Amino acid sequence: MCSAQRGERLALSVEELGAFMATHFPVAVPWVGYVEALEPGRVVMRLPFSDEHLRPGGTISGPSLMTLVDTAVYFLILAHRGPVGLAVTSSLHIDFLRKPRPADVVATATFLKDGRRLVVGRVEMVQDGDPRPVAHATATYAMPDDAGEGP
Amino acid sequence: MCSAQRGERLALSVEELGAFMATHFPVAVPWVGYVEALEPGRVVMRLPFSDEHLRPGGTISGPSLMTLVDTAVYFLILAHRGPVGLAVTSSLHIDFLRKPRPADVVATATFLKDGRRLVVGRVEMVQDGDPRPVAHATATYAMPDDAGEGP
Amino acid sequence: MCSAQRGERLALSVEELGAFMATHFPVAVPWVGYVEALEPGRVVMRLPFSDEHLRPGGTISGPSLMTLVDTAVYFLILAHRGPVGLAVTSSLHIDFLRKPRPADVVATATFLKDGRRLVVGRVEMVQDGDPRPVAHATATYAMPDDAGEGP
């Protein structure tokens, strides 16, 4: 696959993603259920508002948002590369911008870089009815040596 | 409290920290049990190796390490400032440095800045028997307006 | 000014920005000349390709891109808040995504958060003829206590 085509075609459907996770990462299977849209170059996930993600003040906790970021970028990579090997997060930066309301958080993950050795994803998190993001993050994944035939 | 004295005296014991969390943040109470040492300027936490924190390959997951960072810095602030109000994470940056072995992770949180409006904590994560860190992070907390009498 | 109006009206023109910089920050005046567009919510700057910004391999250096980020967000804040006091950078995160070609870099700075005490700007850097970013950054500025009448 040449560089220009990176991120332009899906290698896995949501169902295939779920099957991969069930085999290799059972504890994270519920997160596959949060995938709202999977399109070339983009994954949208909806984190449902529920007690387990709360922190004092009734707001969604920082760790829940960071798990959402890490998972959304992992799904973005798997969906486009296929189950070619074990990508690992090498760094993650998140800015918490405003206190989330007690409501779902919708995260959209896209590629900033879809390279042979490093993939950088960007995740913007909003809530229904407000265009201002509640959080914004970038996450870098290091790809295994067998992960692609790219540039 | 003058600036020079910041971070030099504890306002809460581990028991008082546990009581505060039980009242205000019940879901996070188990994390108080991970506190191994609480000293002026420093919190040490031990994340026990267990199935719930695993990801594919038997290693401790990134989200578990990020929760550890966020919690350690939150405890560092509470322990030194006391329960004065609601500190909120404004940003977090983590570098994942090497794949953790299937063993406990020990996190040491210290102050980089202990300011009136912003607190920046640094967290270094290692495993027993290896001095090389598995991860390193900094987290910034915004303090509420009533959080201190500092500079 | 209410929160909803933040970032929606300019307080300074490019000329007024230049006058402020000439008085308070003479060494950075040349950067005002790089402003290509200043609109509500957005600053666009064009860093001209020139020898002084080069590193080995003929590519634009990382420090030049970081200066571009810091300056673009500073101008974004000044242009919207006016010369109300001294904003200071509290943190900056940058992902270098691909080696820039020997050509200008165009940076677009927008608000992620335009708060009373913290402003977070996002900067995307591209080159003419290629939609893929060469770098992406977020920068947080702490505002002085007298910086606004906001929430």
Next chain:
Amino acid sequence: MCSAQRGERLALSVEELGAFMATHFPVAVPWVGYVEALEPGRVVMRLPFSDEHLRPGGTISGPSLMTLVDTAVYFLILAHRGPVGLAVTSSLHIDFLRKPRPADVVATATFLKDGRRLVVGRVEMVQDGDPRPVAHATATYAMPDDAGEGP
């Protein structure tokens, strides 16, 4: 060189570093003069207080500190790996902790990770007479494919 020996032996002296920079990166040669100590696992640089690094308020500018970080980690890598190829910064995160006084800034760069494909350096910046850091940063460099024989 095996992994355990990484960062434990210098490949270049300050003089050899200067010669390499003069050939490959002339514009950055003055920074070699700021190297105060070069030891296995550690580079110490002193940024002299001077007008060119100032910003409003007489303090050292953020871009000067970011250039210091990027340069210190680059020198750390070159000094330990030798001139094996072109390392490039893939990301940089900096926390500005307190306003520097009008005085030199001393930066100490060490390895957080000294891997085959990624090197992560940590840089702590202080000023004479005050143990509290003025800034703290981590920078990740991607190594070229021919950069080492490590793990």
